[in-house]
Amino acid sequence: MTEGKKRCGFASMSPEKVREIASLGGRTAHQLGTAHKWTREEASKAGKKGGSRSRRGTAKKNVA
Numbered sequence: 001m002t003e004g005k006k007r008c009g010f011a012s013m014s015p016e017k018v019r020e021i022a023s024l025g026g027r028t029a030h031q032l033g034t035a036h037k038w039t040r041e042e043a044s045k046a047g048k049k050g051g052s053r054s055r056r057g058t059a060k061k062n063v064a
Contacts, residue, residue: 010018029035038046 006012010021013021026035
């Protein structure tokens, strides 16, 4: 960490505390009915897109 800079907000919290706060937010969203609910099509599309994006551009680099 750079001298003179102080961590604040979530950066200053332990990972457990951040996880606890995030969990509360997720539960509240579901209780209020504002949480996103994935359709089967959305989930499929996201899975395909995510898999292709993570390996983008590596095919040519690994060719011997």
